[in-house]
Amino acid sequence: MAKDLRDFLATLEAEAPDDLLRVAKPVVPQEFDCTAILEKLDRRGRRPLVVFESPTDVAGRPSPVPVVMNVFATRERCARALGADPARPGMELALEFARLGRHPLPPVTVPPGAAPAQEVVHTGQDVDTSRLPIVTHSEGDYGPCLTMTLIVRDPESGAYNVAFIKAFYDFDSPRRLRITIHSPDSLRALKHYEDRGLPMPIVAVLGHHPAFYLGSMGLTSYQNDDYATIGAYLGEPLRLVPSRTWGEEFVVPADAEILIEGTVPPGVREICDPFGDITRQYQAQTLRPVMDVTAITHREEPLLQDVFAGHRDHMTVGQIPKEGSLFNTLTDRFGSMVKAVHLPYSGCGRLACYVAVEKSKEGQGKAVALAALQESFTFQTVVVVDAAIDVFDEEDVLWAVMVYTDPSRDVDLVHNMPTLFTTAMGTRKVLIDATRPLDRAMPEQNRIPAEALNRVRLEDYIEE
Template sequence: MPQSKKARPKAGRARAPKSLGTYLDRIRHDPAEFRTVSRTANPMNFDVTAVLGHLDQRREYPTVQFSNPLDMHGKPSRFPIVTNLFGTRERCAEAIGLSRSQAGPQLGSLLCDRIDRKIRPVTVKNAPAQKNVLTGKKADLWMFPAVRHFEMDLGAVLTMGMIAKPPGEDFYNITFVKAFPESASRAGLTVHTLHMSRILREWEQRKERCRVAYVLGHHPAFWLGTLNNTPWGDNEYATCGGFLQEPVRLVPSVTWGKEFLVPADAEIVIEGEIVPGERTVVNPFGDISLQYQGQQLGPVMEVKAITHRDGALFQDIFSGHREHMLLGSIPREGTIYNHLRNRLGNVVAVHMPYSACARYTAYISIRKVEEGQAKNTALQALAHVPNLLAVVVVDDDIDVFNEEQVLWAINFQVDPSRDISLITNMRTPSDPRALGSTRVIIDATRPGHIAFPTRLRIPQSALERVNLGEWLDAAKGDAQ
C-alpha cells in the first residue's frame, strides 16, 4: 500500500503536462476561487454538500478541497476531495485558455469552436496515473471518500467520467457516468448519453464484457472537451486535446495493455469491465433537475485494477447546483448558437438559464426581419437539442443573460393566443417532470404586423459620453 497523503511533486511544474494539480496551482492563491477544509469531513454524512450548500446560499462558488475526508469504510482517506471546480463561467473560460472577459455570451461558441481543433493523443511509457497500482483485494472502491450528496440518495456515488470504445473500433468515447459502489469490487452505473449507451448495448449484444476506465480527476479542460455533441466515430481523446491545447497523454492500461489506453495524467483510474446482462439497483439520486431520479436497474461494473498518482486528488461534481449546471449549459449554448448561425444567420445570443437548471429552457435573441422567424428559430433549436422543453425567442435589444429583460419581453410583447405554440409528439427526452413529449415555443419578439409601442431607452451616445466615475461626487468617508 502506498503511504497516506504523499506530498504532490512540485518540481518541473512550469512545463509539466496539464493535470488537475497544475490547474489548481493557478487558483490556490485566490480565496474567491479556492478554499480548503482541513477538519475531518465525513462525505457519507453530508459534510461535503453541507459546506457547498452554505456557500451556494451565499452565492459563492469557489473550488473547495477537503483535505482530510473519511473513506467509505469510515477511515481516514489518502485522497483529498476536490469539488465545485466548474462553479463559475470565468473558471471554465480560463481552463481552456481564454480570458475571464470571454466568459460571457460568447463562451459557449468559443468552446464549441475547439471541437474542430482536435489534437491527436500521444502514447507514453511512464504515467503519473500509474505510480501506484492496486489489484485484487487491494483494488477497493470503498477506499475512496465517495460523497453522498442528498438525503434520499441511494448512497455514496462517484460522479465523474467513464471511457469506453465500441467492439471492433479504435475510437474512445468519454462521458459523465454515475457509479454507485455496492461493494469493494462492484458498482452500479447510470448512463444517459446516446453514444455510451450504444457502446454498452453493442458489447452486450455480443455477450462480451465491455472494458471501461472510470477517471476520478483530470484538468478541467479535459472534462470540458467531453461535453460536446461530437458525431459517432470521433475519438474524444483528440477532442479533449483541442481543449487542453496539447495532446492528451495516454498509457497502456494495467489490465488490457495496448488494447485499451487510459489517460496518463489523470488523478485516479478505475479499470473495470461491464458484465453483459447483469443489472443492479441504482438511484435515487438528486440530479440536475433538483429532483431525485427514480430507482432503476443499471449495468454492473466489476473492478479489475485501480491506479493513481502520488498525492492523488479525488474529484467530485456538486450535483444539481451551479457547477453541474454550467458543465452542461455552456457547451449546449455554443452548440445551439453555432447550429442556428449556420442554418439561419440571424442569431445573436443563446442562454440556458439557471431557473430551468441550465438544461431544459433556452433564451435566444435574433435580428428579426419578418414575422415567423422567431418560431422557425425555436423549431431549429428544439430539433437540434432534444432535451429542451421550452424555447423563448426575443429581439436583439434584449439581453438573454438578464432574465428580468426576458420576462419583460414575455409580459409585454406576447399575445398568448398567437405567440405561444405547443409542439406535440416530439421525441421524449429524459424529462424529470414525466409530463410527456410536448414542447413550448414563446415568440417574445416585438410584433411587426401591427402598430406597437417602442421600448424606451437612453441614447447609447449619452451612455458612452457619461463616465460615472467622473460625474458622481465622492461619498462621505471616501479617501480624498
C-alpha cells in the same frame, strides 16, 4: 508540463486565492459533511472551489486522498480553465467555447512510465473501492456516489465517448460499482455489446484539468472522438496511455488523478438510485448496469474530484459547452442571424434554452426554435428573442415574452418528444417565439442613446 487538475489548482490559488478554499478539519463525506459545507456556502452566495484535505474513506478510515469539489460552480472559474477572460463570463465565454470546438486536436500516446495516472496500480484482489473517499450528496441518495466522467469506446468506429455517468459504491462488493448511464452515445455502445453477449470496457476518470470535463460536454455526433475534442479545450493534445486491463486496445488519460477500469457484464442489472440529480429532484430507484472493476490506478498522492450534484457546480459544467456547441450548429444553419445562446440556471442549465436572433421576416424565430430543440433531448423549453435582448438577463428575456408573444401563434406545444429528466411536462416541449412582430404595428422599445452611455462615466458624477 501537461495540463492537469493540480496545475489548475496551483494557478487558481496564485491568481485568485479567494476563489479556492481548503478545509483542513476532518470530514466524513459519506455523512454529508462535504455537501453540507458547500450548501451553507451556496446559501451565502459563495461558490469557491473547495479542497477537503482530511476525508474518510467509505470504510470510515482516514483517507490520504483529498476531495476536490465545486470546480465548475462559477462561469468565471470555467473561463479560467479554458484560457478565457474571467471578467467576461457571459456570451463571450460561450463564443470562445464555440470557437475552440471547431479545432479538435488529435491526442498523443505516451508510454506507461510517463503517465502519472499509473504511478500506483491495484489489480486483482488488491482492487478495493472502499479505500476511496466517495461522497454521499443528498439525504435520499442510494449511497456514496462517484459523479465524474466514464469513458466507453464505440465498437464500430473506435471513437472514444466521454460522458458524465454516476457510479455508486456497491455495498455487496468493493470490486463492483452500480452505474447510471444517461448518455445516448454510451447507451448505444452498451446495446452493441449486449446484443452480442459481450462485456463492455469502461473507465472512470476521477480528476483531471477542468477543461477535460468541459470538453466532454459539448453537443457532438455519436462517432465523434471526444479525445480529440477535449484536446481543443485543453489547448494541447490530450495525453493518453495504454490501459492496464486492455493495453493499446483501450487507451486512457495519462494525466488523470485516479482511473477505475472495468467491464459492464451483459444483461446484469442491480438496484441503483435514487439520487438527487441536476433538476434538484430525486431520480427514482430502478435497475441499472454494473461495472466489475479490473484495475484502479492513480498518482502517488492523488486527488479525488467530485461534482456537487443539483447545484451550480453540476449545472455549469454542461451549460457552457452546450451553449457553444448549439451556437456553432445554429450559425452553420442560419448564419449571422443567430447572435447568442444561453441555458439559464432557472432551467438547471439543461431544460431551457434562450436564443437571440436578428430576424428579417416572420417565421425565422420559430425555425430557429425548432432547430435548437432537436439538438438536445434535455431541452424542454426554447425561447427565441431579438438580438437587443440579453439572453443572460432573464428579466430581459421574460419582458420580451410578456410584451412580444402572441400565444395564438407564437407558442407551440410539441408532443411525444424524447426526454431525459422527470418534470410535469413529460414528453412535451414548448417553443416560444418572443421576437418583436414585423407584420403588425408595435411601439419601439425605449432606450438610452448608445452615444450617451458610452460618453457618461459614473465615477465622474457619483462618489463611491
